[in-house]
Amino acid sequence: MKLIYSELKKILPDINVKPQQLRDDLTMIGHFTNYFEEIDSEIVFDLDIKVNRGDCLGYYGLAKDLAVFYNIPFKNLSVETFCKTSLPTLPIQITTDNVKRVMSVKISDLKNSTSPQWLKTFLKCHGSNSINILVDLTNYIMFLYGIPSHAFDTKKSGENLIWEMNSKFKEFTSLDGSKLKLDNKILMINNPQKALSLSFWGGEACAIDLNTTETIIELAVYDRTTVRQNSRQLQAITEAGVRLEKDIDPELIPIAFNHLSNLILENCHGQISSQIFDYYPQKIQLPQIEFNLNQPTQFAGINIPTDFTLDCLTRLECKIDKKTNFNYLITPPTTRKDITQMEDLVEEVIRFWGYNKIPTNQPLAKKDVVDITPPENYLIDQLKDKLVELGYDEVLTWPLVTQAIDEDTVIKTQNSINSEAIYLRQSLIPSLQQQLDQYSRYKLTNCQFFEIGKVFSKIGDKFIEKNALCIYNYNVDTLRRDVLQNVSTDPNINFIGSFAEIILDDLPKPEKYIPQTTVNTAYELTSQIITLDANITLDNQEEPEILIEKYSKIIGNQYLWEIVITDIYHDAKTNKYRYTFRVSYFNTDDKTAKDLHLKSFNLK
């Protein structure tokens, strides 16, 4: 959601904060604002509006929030549209319960044209293209109130508009020319002959153009679930759809409708040529919430004065009925469909009081409560520590894999969009083999690593998850020794080549185990390990460990992966010692590695 500061000021004339402050304030009261930028001399904010605040997908709702927060007046921009009662009624039909409210009117003798600069700039700041003034005004109203509106060219659509669940049309062409396949689950506006519009996207068949001289405009609220399902089914996301799938206040429609009608009359010089059609079969029911003025204090854990709470609810335009002392019956405004219970009111009060007034230095006090840690968690920690001590590295691999081991018991996902992640793994071995392959590609040698993770299977309709441990060691003998001495003495352990896999359910669990918190370094390899040898000759025999340390320092940590002394040779004739080093370099290219190597061992 974009917000132009100068437009906001039209609704909140008394707002007087710097853009930076407004950004932070919007964020603190729940409308995360990423940044603001200047577009054509306008300051434009970029907001992340949460799904429960459909009312804030327009300036109107955001301004209401800010009016409460800054305690400043809110200016209504809309004026009532007058039309003569002698005008004909529109022959509109609504045949589905998925329409909650529709307001519509016909405007004739229009002169459509390109939009004035202010409107073009407004739309540009909202990432929309200008089409013509009539279309642009409908979009302007959508951004202003958060309620999509639509204009039909009556020469193309006729006046017999029908809101219905589609039953006869197979295809629909949208305003941008996309052809969409229809079925009978789609909510549409049609005439008896043509598919005209989806609930959230206008159609090419009745598109407004510069020759349009007569239009029917409409603003509507629909069953949001139907709009969302239609949008997902047709894979079409529009600004209108994003708004219509939220809870929109049908009571706000007349205000937005009047504003749009007047703007069209003002800018396109037409005249109202029908009575206003207003379909609103079931008025919204507002909740009545029992509320105690001390509840915000109880929730926040800090004192929030009751007079502030009362004032805040008043400014929010709640209907407030006093029952006894601090107990009230609160009816939220129709725009705030997210407020349905006491806790919602509490949040309103606390957010306007300020989350930043809650101290951050008073954590929960320590308390002895029953330990409900599953013993298997203790076992997992214990095994990880043991294996790390033995020199194994922990890896994590994908729980979803490409291939099934046993087609009869494998669990397959239904909708994974990753073709390489279809089945839940039945064993960790193939995943660790892939990890080994990956290490081979990077020319890492002498690897030894492990993973503890879930393996999955199904028996009939029952899904089974078990924790498994899989260990790899390039040296099979060491692997067997490590597993049998440190993990399990069970002779039936699954050893496959250099891998061993053990299901942890079968192992005894410790009653308690508190692991060590260690911090070690891990690296993201970006290129193959480069291994180079070097010989140095010394007059005296040196401790290998000291030599490794010495040359590690000379080479430096940035590219050095490992130093090994592969050979120590004593030449009896010269009485000198020759040390052969094998040095591995990482995340660097051949030339850099060679240069560093030659320099470090003084081989140039």
Added chain:
Amino acid sequence: MDQNLEKIKLEYLSKIDAVKSASELESLRIEISGRNGKINQLFSEIKNVPPENRKQFGADLNQLKTELEQSLEIKKTTVLKDKLKIENSKIENSTFSLKKVGHLHPVTQTERQLNEVFRKLGFSVYDSPEIVTDEFNFERLNVPQDHPARDMQDSIYIKEPEYLLRTQTSAIEAYLLSQKSKDLPIRAAFPGSVFRNEKVNRSNHFVFHQYQAVVVDKGITMKDLIGTMDLMFKTLYGNGVVVRYRCKYYPEVEPGVGPDMQCFNCHGVGCPLCKYAGWIEMGGSGMIHPKVLQAAGIDSKIWSGFAFGMGLDRWTMAQKNIKDIRTLMGGNLAYKPNEL
């Protein structure tokens, strides 16, 4: 890699590993790479592979050839060195390397750091199944069928619409509350894998890690929540960390709280890392919604609680300077053999 080739590879790697002498090694090399060796034999079988699989088989075979030849080469060095050792009796301590050091995965390290903070406050470390029902992943968390919040999380279904892979660690919370509703108070923390139907790329993964903590007790307040979260952030990032707590929506909590950490890269000025906001969103939290407690059979008039959850992967990546989320799982994450 093709399963048969995989099997062959393992078999030959074991054979190479077991070689004791240069002559043995040469025999094995001929068996593998000789004119009539196994590799050439496999190449001659390509014609029998169905055309649609041929390309992949060829690639796998080339990979097998490379890996086996590399292993032979490495073994050759060792054997030659042994030979030399025998011929020159004056050679001593022929190989030397520092002791191989094992490492915990960075995500495990972060989990343990957090577990330690919470254990000190009396929390248990809990877990629950990764395959969950819609009820535990959504319904019990106040996300009914038609709720737009479901769009926030594209799920991977096992059996639509009932069974799915959990999309959030809040599913563990729902399970925990249902299991322990008669054993209050509760203090539990739970790291866990969660799944979303996302394409895997540098920034997104279908599986990632979250950490969540839950308290249910009498008289729990937002002050407890914010103070506890702040303690956690200070433990992870040091006392100088700047965190703000703001209003944020999640269906399972009310009031909701969003912790944002001041961007460590730009210190609040705004940069590409924080998308010019100056702050980095660190997760979500709040007071447990009364409907969540009621769904577990807990009387929300007597008991209250807080919950917070956050992603571990991005924290961990920032700490370890890892740029690609794929590195963390089955990727190119590695540890220096002798470095802690």
